[in-house]
Amino acid sequence: MLTIDNLHVSYGGIKALRGINLKIDDGKIVTLIGSNGAGKSSTLRSIMNLVKKEEGSIKYDGEDLTNLPTKDIVKKGIALSPEGRRIFSNLSVEENLILGAYTINNKQKITEQMNKMYDLFPRLKERHWQKAGTLSGGEQQMLAVARALMIRPKVLMLDEPSLGLAPLLVKDIFDIIKEINRQGNTILLVEQNAKKALEIADYGYVLETGSIVLEGEGQILLEDDRVKEAYLGDAK
Amino acid sequence: MSIQEFLQHLANGTSLGSLYALLAIGYTLVYGILRLINFAHGEIFMLGAYIAYYGLTLTSLPWFVVFVLASVFTGIIGVTLERLAYKPLRNSPKITNLISAIGASFLFQNLAIMLFSGRPKAFPSPDVLTGVIYIGGVSVNIISLIIPVVTVVLLIILNTVIKKTKTGMAMRALSKDYEAASLMGIDINLVISFTFFIGSFLAAVGGIMWGIKYPQLIPIMGVMPGLKCFIAAVIGGIGNITGAVLGGFILGLGEIMLIAFLPTLTGYRDAFAFVLLIIILLIKPTGLLGEKTAEKV
Ligand SMILES: Nc1ncnc2c1ncn2[C@@H]1O[C@H](COP(=O)(O)OP(=O)(O)OP(=O)(O)O)[C@@H](O)[C@H]1O
Ligand SMILES: [Mg+2]
Numbered sequence: 001m002l003t004i005d006n007l008h009v010s011y012g013g014i015k016a017l018r019g020i021n022l023k024i025d026d027g028k029i030v031t032l033i034g035s036n037g038a039g040k041s042s043t044l045r046s047i048m049n050l051v052k053k054e055e056g057s058i059k060y061d062g063e064d065l066t067n068l069p070t071k072d073i074v075k076k077g078i079a080l081s082p083e084g085r086r087i088f089s090n091l092s093v094e095e096n097l098i099l100g101a102y103t104i105n106n107k108q109k110i111t112e113q114m115n116k117m118y119d120l121f122p123r124l125k126e127r128h129w130q131k132a133g134t135l136s137g138g139e140q141q142m143l144a145v146a147r148a149l150m151i152r153p154k155v156l157m158l159d160e161p162s163l164g165l166a167p168l169l170v171k172d173i174f175d176i177i178k179e180i181n182r183q184g185n186t187i188l189l190v191e192q193n194a195k196k197a198l199e200i201a202d203y204g205y206v207l208e209t210g211s212i213v214l215e216g217e218g219q220i221l222l223e224d225d226r227v228k229e230a231y232l233g234d235a236k
Numbered sequence: 237m238s239i240q241e242f243l244q245h246l247a248n249g250t251s252l253g254s255l256y257a258l259l260a261i262g263y264t265l266v267y268g269i270l271r272l273i274n275f276a277h278g279e280i281f282m283l284g285a286y287i288a289y290y291g292l293t294l295t296s297l298p299w300f301v302v303f304v305l306a307s308v309f310t311g312i313i314g315v316t317l318e319r320l321a322y323k324p325l326r327n328s329p330k331i332t333n334l335i336s337a338i339g340a341s342f343l344f345q346n347l348a349i350m351l352f353s354g355r356p357k358a359f360p361s362p363d364v365l366t367g368v369i370y371i372g373g374v375s376v377n378i379i380s381l382i383i384p385v386v387t388v389v390l391l392i393i394l395n396t397v398i399k400k401t402k403t404g405m406a407m408r409a410l411s412k413d414y415e416a417a418s419l420m421g422i423d424i425n426l427v428i429s430f431t432f433f434i435g436s437f438l439a440a441v442g443g444i445m446w447g448i449k450y451p452q453l454i455p456i457m458g459v460m461p462g463l464k465c466f467i468a469a470v471i472g473g474i475g476n477i478t479g480a481v482l483g484g485f486i487l488g489l490g491e492i493m494l495i496a497f498l499p500t501l502t503g504y505r506d507a508f509a510f511v512l513l514i515i516i517l518l519i520k521p522t523g524l525l526g527e528k529t530a531e532k533v
Contacts, residue, residue, distance in 0.1 A: 050415055074421035086416040088409045095405050102402065103421035151421070 001025055002047070002078075002155055002186070007056035009042050009210075016042045018210040019056070024155070024188055024203075029181050031189045031197040031218065033231055034207035040190040041083050043207070044157050047188075048073055048080050060155070075103050079153035083160050083190075085144040089133025093124055096132050096143055100150030110150070117146040120176060138169045145173070149180065156180060157188040162196070174200055194231035198222045206231070237496065243374045245496040246489075251380040251449065253488025254387035258442035259465035260472070260480035261394070262314075262435030268411040268475040269431050271330060275337040276317060277439060278462015279344035282455065284310040284440025285359070285447040286352055292360045299362040307440040314436025315429045323425070341462075348455035356454045359447035366448065379448045386445065390438060391481060397434075398477065407431060411475065464509045471516050473526025482524060487512065 004022040008015070017039045024030045032040050045051045047058055049070050057066045065073055079100075088096050097117060101110045118125035121142045127135060132143055145161055158177070162170040170193065178200055181187050191197035198204050201218035206227060214226065221227050259281055266274045287309055291302035321340045325333050367378045398404035406427045409417045418424055446461070447453055468487045472479025487509050495502050516524065 048419060050418070070418040071421045071423050074419065080419055082416065082419060086413055086419075088412050088416065090412055091405065091408055095408075098402065099405055099409055099417075099420045099422070102406065147420075 001061065002188070003059045004043070004047070005057045005059070007043070007046055007058070008054040009039070009046055009051055010054050011051075015210055017046070020207070020210070020212050022205060022212070024186060026154075026186050027181070027184060028202040029177070029187045029189060029200055029218075031191060031194075031201040031204045032207055033191060033194040033197060033204060033227075035230070037209075038207040039210045040207055041159055044080055044082075044159050044188070044190060047078065047157065071103070074151065077151065077154035078157070079148040079151055079155070080157040081144045081148035081159065081161060083163075085140045087132045087135075087140050087143050087147065089131065091132055092128065093130055093132055093135070093143060094128045096147050097124075097150055100147035103151060113150055113152060117149060120149075120179075121146055138165050141165060141169075141173070145176070153185060155186045155188065157190075159190045160192060161189075162191065162193050170196065194227070195222070198227075240372075240374045241496070244376065245492050247374075247376045247380045249489035249492035250485070251383035251488075252492055253485035254384045255442045255446055255449075255484075256461070256465050256468050256488045257481040257484030258387055258390070258438045258445075259461055260468040260484040261477060262439045263466050263469040264472070264474055264477055264480035265407075265431050265435045267469070268477075269407065269428060270322065270333070272322065272333045273337065273466065274435075275334070275462075275466075276321075276340035276344055277435070278458030278460075278465075279341050279348070280310060280314055280317070280436045280458070281439040281443040281446070281461060282348060282453075282458030283313060283344065284436075284443030285453050285457065286348065286357075287440070288444045288447065289357060289359055289453055292362075299365075303441075303444050306444060307437050310440030310443075311433040311437035314432040314439075317436075318428060318432040323428075345455055345459075352453075352455060354455060356452045359451040359453055361448040361451055377449070379445065383445050383449065386441065390441065394434065394438075394477070403427065403430060460506060464506075467509045467513045470523055471513060473523030476523070476525045476527075479523055479525035 002024040004020060006019045006021060007017050008019055009017040020043065032043060034040050042051060046053055049068060053066065057064060059065060060076055060078065063076070065076065088099065091099070097114050098110065101113060104110055123139055124142055124146060127139065132140065135143060141161060145158065148156060161173050165173065174196055177187060177189065189197055189201065198218045198221050204216065204218050204221045205212050206214035206221070214221065214224065259277070262277045263274060266272055284306060288303055288306035291297065291306050292299060295302065317340055321336045322333055325336055365379050365382065368375050369378055398407060406417065406422045409420065409422065410424065410427050414424060464487055465484065468483035469480045471486065472481070472483030490512065491505055491508050494508050495505060
């Protein structure tokens with residue numbers, strides 16, 4: 001179980017997170033929704049220790065991650081596919097995947113996992129030799145997800161994986177997220193597409209200007225009037 | 237000019253170009269990863285030569301062992317330089333790092349004057365490396381033949397490391413995106429140290445071979461080659477390793493050929509690099525093989 005306790009984050013004096021608490025149970029899909037600038041990415045980046053925390057703690061399976069260097073958090077089996085893909089455009093698709101497995105030393109395991117990724121994303125297999133920067137936006141997104149999956153993370157965090165994708169691809173990505181979850185991985189999903197996210201989520205949190213204002217099971221949040229109004233675009 | 241003379245100049249130019257290439261790689265590697273011009277790199281080159289000098293004069297180890305150890309030791313000095321002078325400033329503005337680099341350069345020069353004295357020292361080259369051989373009527377210094385061979389071997393190894401190994405991939409990833417690299421579990425500090433080690437190691441190899449070819453060591457011997465090799469890296473497209481090698485060879489060969497064909501311009505030998513730099517940057521501002529890169533975020 002991943003727990004966030006009273007997390008505060010500021011950027012140059014401006015508060016981005018104001019004491020949030022989160023619990024992510026093993027094997028679940030948990031989603032974090034909220035409008036632009038609510039603090040969703042900041043939350044994920046805090047878990048990976050990419051931003052300085054003002055206050056609060058983060059634990060995984062009872063172990064304290066709060067001040068662990070990012071690379072050691074990765075070694076605990078937590079992976080983030082960051083907002084905006086951030087693939088290595090100067091490296092080939094295959095090299096991107098190999099780097100995803102940087103913390104794994106067993107070559108055979110890496111090859112196995114890479115083949116799994118190629119099964120999951122046949123497009124990447126066709127283009128394994130190609131410079132990642134020359135992939136289409138959607139393909140780059142697949143690569144970002146596949147790269148994060150290379151360590152077979154116990155917890156996979158995805159920051160807006162469907163951003164900028166055609167509807168058909170969005171559906172593919174969500175199917176893949178469900179599939180990955182079925183294989184036992186815990187998923188923390190940040191999405192602009194709140195409806196789709198809540199539909200597949202076991203549990204959801206709603207973030208507004210740095211605070212969690214609502215939480216509950218995915219299905220229940222979907223029916224919530226406040227959520228409907230603010231995030232699902234349903235006029236009353 | 238006879239063909240023999242031309243071949244002689246060619247050998248000289250190639251070996252000078254090789255030395256420049258070895259030094260230019262250090263600038264380009266560090267720039268690629270830190271976006272920093274390591275102005276102390278010429279001094280690393282100088283230290284490599286001096287350390288080998290003391291290794292040869294103070295120990296009775298075989299010369300090749302001394303050369304390898306001196307290069308490794310210089311590599312460690314490069315790593316230490318980064319840890320002390322650049323790492324604490326990693327989140328500071330780039331200009332701060334640049335000033336630190338210039339400071340480190342002066343510090344090394346003055347330390348060298350204090351420790352090694354300002355008077356020139358004759359490099360005690362091993363006899364096997366100082367001879368002259370005749371090939372088809374052309375007399376060539378043995379070292380002028382050895383230098384390109386050593387350089388090519390090192391370049392092949394470097395290329396393999398960067399293209400094929402995980403650490404090489406990590407270096408390339410780091411040059412694009414620090415944060416994404418750390419999300420892969422890459423130890424950023426370790427990769428940066430490794431980069432400085434390689435750059436400084438190659439500079440030391442260059443410095444030692446320089447000492448054999450031009451056997452006189454002085455504490456400011458790294459200044460001019462350092463500046464020229466920075467120019468070589470820029471001409472080739474800074475951040476691009478092939479470019480640095482290309483730039484090094486263009487400068488080295490160009491410089492020797494200039495003197496050979498236009499002996500009246502000998503006095504302008506050092507100006508050649510600067511003139512070439514200006515011309516190339518006017519035609520191609522990113523350097524010969526440089527790509528336009530977005531400013532790093
Ligand atoms: N590096 C930074 N420097 C300064 N302010 C930042 C930085 N990163 C985020 N912020 C600010 O913190 C707040 C939360 O940002 P965050 O990126 O976490 O939002 P988000 O919920 O992910 O938004 P979006 O849906 O647009 O991605 C915003 O007001 C943002 O401007
Ligand atoms: Mg965001």
